[in-house]
Every structure is written in structure tokens, then in C-alpha cells.
Amino acid sequence: MTLSATECLLQLAEERHALEEYQSGVPRWCTGCGDHAILAAVQRLCRDEGLRPEKTVFVSGIGCSSRFPHYMRTYGFHGIHGRALPIAEGVRMARPDLTVFVNTGDGDCCSIGAAHWIHAVRYNMDITVFLHDNQIYGLTKMQASPTSPRGLKSNTTPRGAYLEALQPLTVTLGVQNVSFVAQAADWIPESLYEIVKAAYRHRGFSFVRIVQRCPEWLPKQWDPWLHDPKRILLLAHAQGLRPGPELARAYPNQIEHDPSNLDRAREIASDADLIPVGILYCNPDVPCYEDLQLGTRLRTVDYVRAGLEAELDKFTVWPQ
């Protein structure tokens, strides 16, 4: 590592930034799009946690949600379709001093980037991932996504989607080394903020699926849940989140769920009728890949020189 030593010095002065200092441009998402709520929650998180804008990177792929970095006044990397996770992993491996977020959609993460998603869970690098899941391709104008429910009519499934939807939570919870899985809904901002904050604070691969409305292509998709608050299942626990009284009043269906219980988390995630909101699983003890890979020794010229000379020695034939 060529950075770490000076980092300690730079950290001495703590800076605080106002909310506006994390904002950039006017988001070009549709009115009523769930992305606005996610952006608001994340900007609030940055302010409250005192994230330094120059030390924070938002990486995204392609899709409506992946425009997210453009609206943050931090460093951003708006990449290519499906590859946000490996890009973010590279950033994290090269620069463990940076805070890395990923914004990805249901097409980006669960379809074209699905291989990376599975392996990113297993690498468990310290990255916070927001899956903006609106169950439809928005930017390309209404094609079925892997998370679209069976029967959904779209431009590519005019007679209804053929297959059962892929469930991002159960998939993530099924992968070795899973360390943090949570779910939020864009229309419950208070819990969205708390969940985003818990995800950020977890050291490891924090995966947050955010159930998100798309007013343009699927305006009625979440109506059954919006109109019946009992179909939202609040997850509460001393080791997880404890919903405040107002939230509990609005969403009376609440259960105690210990986030260290992986089997129970999978059961809860499998229920198609309810939207569980809260932390499904958290295990702070899973090692992070970058910690396993990166040495702690400062990478000086002499260090590199010594290593190279030692290797050349192995292959050198000296004059007799």
C-alpha cells in the first residue's frame, strides 16, 4: 500500500458538510420515482456520518438507478451495464481509505451482472450496495426484468412474463460469506434512512434491496402493499433496528427477528405476500477479502526493489 501513512495525518481535521454540499445537479428521474427517496436518504447519511466528499465514491452500472452518482457531489463512477460491482471492488482493493457505495438496478445486478453479484457477496469487501428494485427496465422503456412477477405484461412479454420472479434477498442469503442483507421500501423514508445507515456502518458487503416504485411503467405495481400497511412486515431486534412509535403505528405488523439467524432470515425473505422491512441478516465476523489480500507494509521504492532483486536472483546465471 502506498497511501496509508499519510492518511493518518489527513484525518486529523474533522470536517462537517451541509446537506447541499453532497448534492449535485437536478435529478432527471420521473416525478414519483423511488430513486428520489433513496437519494435523499443517502445524502442525509453522508451528512450525518460526516463523510468526506473527496473520499467517497459512488459506483453504478447502467439504468435509471445508475444515474445516481451524477447527483452526488462526491467522486462517482457511472460504469457499464452490470459491472458496477467489479469496478467497485477494484476501487476498494486499490484504495481501502475510500468509502465505496454501489447503486444498481434489478436488471443491472440480477440479470446482466448476476455473476458479479454472487461473487461480490462471497468476496465480502467493505462496500455498501443499494439494489434499486422496481421490477422493470425503465431506461430502455418497459421490458420485463428478472424480478418482474410472473404474468407481468411488458414490451418484451406482451402476453405476460413467463417465469417466476427471481427473489434478490433469498439469492443473496444463499451465498457463502453473506454478511449483511436488509430490505427497505422507498415510500417509508424513516426506515429507509435507518437501514441505509446500518448498511453503511456494517463492515463488509452490505446488500440493501430497496423496493422501489416506477410511476412511469408500473404505477400500480405496489398498490396492494401501499393500500394495506399490514402487508409490510417490520423486523425489530435489539441487535438490528427498533422501529420508532410512529412507524410502528403506521405499520402494525411487526416481528422480533434476530439478524444473526440465517435460517429465519431466509424464511422471512421467501414470503411473497409480505414485504419485510429491516435487517434480515448481519454477521460482522465474516472476513473481508481486501483484509485477506492486502499487506500492511508501506510500499516504498526499497521494498519493491528488494522484492524484484530477490526474484531476479532466482533466475540469474552469474558469470563463472
Next chain:
Amino acid sequence: MGNGVWTVEIIPAEIRPPARSVAGASGNRIRIGARRVDNGGDEADLVVGFNEQVLLGRLRSNELKPGCTILLEGLWRRHPDPKIAEAYRETVVRLAAAGYRVIEIPMERECRAVAAEARRGKNMFVLGMLCNLYSLELALARDQIAFIFGKKDAAVVAQNVRLLEAGHAWAEAHLDFKYRIPAVRATAPQVVVNGNTALALGILASGMEICAMYPITPATSASHYLSDVFAKVGGVVHQAEDEIAACAFAIGASYAGKCAVTITSGPGYSLKQEAIGLAVMGEIPLVVVNVQRGGPSTGQPTKVEQGDLLTAVFGSHGDAPKVVMAPCTIEDCFYSVITARKIAETFNMVVVVLSDASLATSQQPFPRPQFSEAWLAPPVDQSAVPEGMKPYDWDLASGLARRFVPGQPRGMHTLTGLAHDREGRVAYDPDLNEEGIHYRSLKLAALQRTLKPPPVFGDPEGDLLVVGWGSTKGAIEEAVGALRAEGHRVSSMHLRFLQPLPGGIKEIMQRFGRVMTVEGNWSDRAEDALVDESNRRYAALALLLRARYLVDVDCWSEVRGQPIKPGAVRRALAARLAGRAGERRK
């Protein structure tokens, strides 16, 4: 180590090829000389075979010099399976009738006299025989055995030395010939590695810290070695879940300030194309090593081909200018990575390094590199960006812009694969789109201005100029040298930079009556009935030279999966000099 040496691995494509089969031969070709040796040469003077079937494959591909000596394991003659014994006797008779000098040697029996597991020690016995036949010092071989098996217990070393000595003694007692290849004493330390190890050492020396890869033949051995040693200089090898992820990972690391490398071969290179385009668009430095193999598709994974030049130059959709380099010796494999990293970071460009399966597995001694601090990347810039500076502040003349790296105060912006303006903002405006493409392209011209014209091997003017690139340099120069010795006015020029092409090439070409390339990729045969000037597909470099310089560049190429031999080049050139178009091979 004053002898010139070049080794070529014979690698079967399968992990467990059937024993005693023509295709299953594995081994090593060693060319040794009193002077420097730059390629694997044409035909063998001496060959050692553990069975007669593997010889058939060598024979079929014209690897054996007519009348050469064959040292053959003789146990098959009395094999209990009559079919095997018969096949053996038949082959020996055939070889003898063809004029080869076949010497049957009871290798296994002799080995059994000194070792319990005779079959595993035969190679040491043969090494002993060869030391005797080539009048090499046995003491050096003993030292080498101690070095290689040093980590195992002393009994292993002792047994191998016994086998070595047994082979030496057997040859002394039974063989009536010797070779003597006088060596000039080396005055400077030499490094002996293959091209893939040289690439990996180059990565160590370049100051890069991260290599992201996915296993693929023939590139992987570079990553094997790197995985073993990279941590010793604080580096990381990331084995990604696929080729695309490996490229994206490297791009992420480069974006964050540490120029990274991804190593692959043909199919993997195809998979990385979209990500390479992203690095071009975002102006993220990146080194991509492609150890070429036979293609298309899975092609010939362990075999030699120079088939990826046009993909490297034109690959990725849209206008995606990138730098393409090709090392042409083992030593070059080492230095080209250092140069590639430097260019990548100076110009914020993708630099593709095209090696191939021949360089990857061949060994040739080269002077031990003298480490220079200047090889290493500077520390990541974390200073505040000057007020008012934009993330893509393209210089009007060169297209260069200072890159903003995460961590730099005032540098916050979003890098995007979308067309963007100087601020890095998404650009839908036609002028802004063209502006970005303009400056990204201009960087190649800026780099080209810094390159020297390639040197000419031979006289600066003549009847025929041969142009090559990559691993064929040694074979081409040997062929040209031989023809020049016969009085032909032929010279050659070898290109290390394929994009941009350095200046001065046209002027060099114009001093020759004719110009042709020699390459290891496909070109249509002019003699085919349907092929004429209107549809002939030229070899890759010939196509590039024709397009750029409007010079009538001809080509000769072969795609036989083997390193191109100097004899084949010589025959092709002689035919052109005599005014014949054909003469593809003998």
C-alpha cells in the same frame, strides 16, 4: 552461460493425452549455439524419445533433420503386448530406411539399476547422456539438481544425481560421437526465464500493484508466478469470477489511482472489449496483456498465432483509440510492461501488450535488468485540484488532460462511459460529442510524435524489405541474414509499436523495391482460384501498412500453431526475390 540458447516447449492440448500417441507428445526443443540464438530454429540434429509414437508427430511436422540421430527408449521392442512391440519395430525400420540413425537405448533398465522408480528418473538419465554428448560440465548439472530439488530431502537430490551420472557413464561407454559447441564466457549476469515469467517480472518492476485475471491458456502461467511473488512487493493478484470482471476490477483500481493490469488470451480478450471501451471513454490508464493463441473461438489454446492484432487495434465498438505494443523477445516481455504502464499513465490510455504462446513458453537468456526507480509509478496524487480546473481539461494540441483521482479535494466529479464534456457532464450536444472523440484520438498522435523510427536490420535500401512484429523477430532476422550472406539485397524491420505506428516507416519502405510482411496469422493464398486483388485478405500488419501508407505491401503468413521457423521464412523470401508468389511451404 556463454552459449546462446532458445527453448520451445512441446505442449499437448490435453491434461492426460493418451500415452504413446502421436498427438500426446510433450517435451522441449532446445537450440543451442556458440553465439546468441534468437529463435527455435528449423530441424533437430539430435532427438531423444521415450517411445516411437511421439517421434511420428515430430516427423510429420518436419521437426527432424534428415539423417539426424535418434536416441530411443528400446524397451518397447520386447513389450508383452504384441501390437505395441510390432508398432515399435515397424517404426524403427521405417526411420532407419528413411536415413535416420536410430540408437536404441535401454533407458528404463539402466535407470532401474540405480533407482527404484525407474520411469520417473529417466529424464535425469537422459540429461546425463546429453551432458556427455555435448561435452558439458557435469558439476554444473549436479549444482542445478541440488538447486531444483533443494527443498526436498537430500535423498531425492542424491538419487537424481546418481541417475544423472549413470546416464553420463552410459553414453561415455556406448556412444561413439560427441558435439562440442564452444561457449564464449558470459561477462555479465544473465536472467533465464520464459516470456510469461518475464511479463510477470515486468509487472513487479513497473510499480503496478494490482493484477486482475481469470485463468486462461496460455496467459495463466504469468499469473501463477505473479500469485506466488507479487505479495513480496506489496502487490495483489485478484482471480476474478470472469474475464469481464477481471477487466472491470482493474479499471476500478486504475480509476482509484493505481494503474492496474489484466492478463488474458484470445477468448478472454474478446470478452473484455466493452470494458476496454469504458477505460478509453473515461480516459482511465489500463494495461491489458494478451498472450495470443490460435483462434477464432477456442481455437488452439496451447498453440502459437498472431491473430489478435486487428482486434487489438480496432476492438471495442465506436472509435476507441488505444495503444498497441508487441514484445519481440523474452527480454522485451519484461521491459514492455514497464513502458506500457508509463504510457498508460502519461496519456491516460489503454495500452495493449500483445505477446503470444511462443514467447510465453520459450526461454532465452538476457542481461539481468538494472532496477531503476523511474520504472515505478509515482505515489497517488492526493493534493487538492487547482481551483477552476476541469476533469477533462483537454489540451488543444495534444488532447492530454490531468486526471482527477478520488481523494483529491475539489476534484469531485462523476466519471461516465457516456459522452461527456470537459466538466465530465453527460453530453448530448453534437459539438461536445465530437470534441471528446477528437481529443481522445489526438492523444495517439501526441504519443506517435515521441516514438523513434524502427531500426532496419540489414542495409537501409535494397530489393526487398520484410516487416514483422512480435515473436517472429528472431526467425525473420535469421532468414534475412542468411539471404544477405548469399548476396540478396534484403533487409527487415520489426515493429514494437503497432498503434500508433512510429514515424519514418513510409520513408524506410520507399527505399526498397518491394515490401512484404511475415506474420503468424491468416492471409488468403494468392494462388486460390477465387482469390484476386479485389478480395484477397491480407495478413494483419500488411493490411495496416497498406491502409496507412498506400504502399503495395505483400505478405507471407502461416497459421500452423508452431513458431514460424527461419527456414520457412527464408524459402518464402527467396521465392519472392525470385519473383514467385507461391512457395508457402516446402
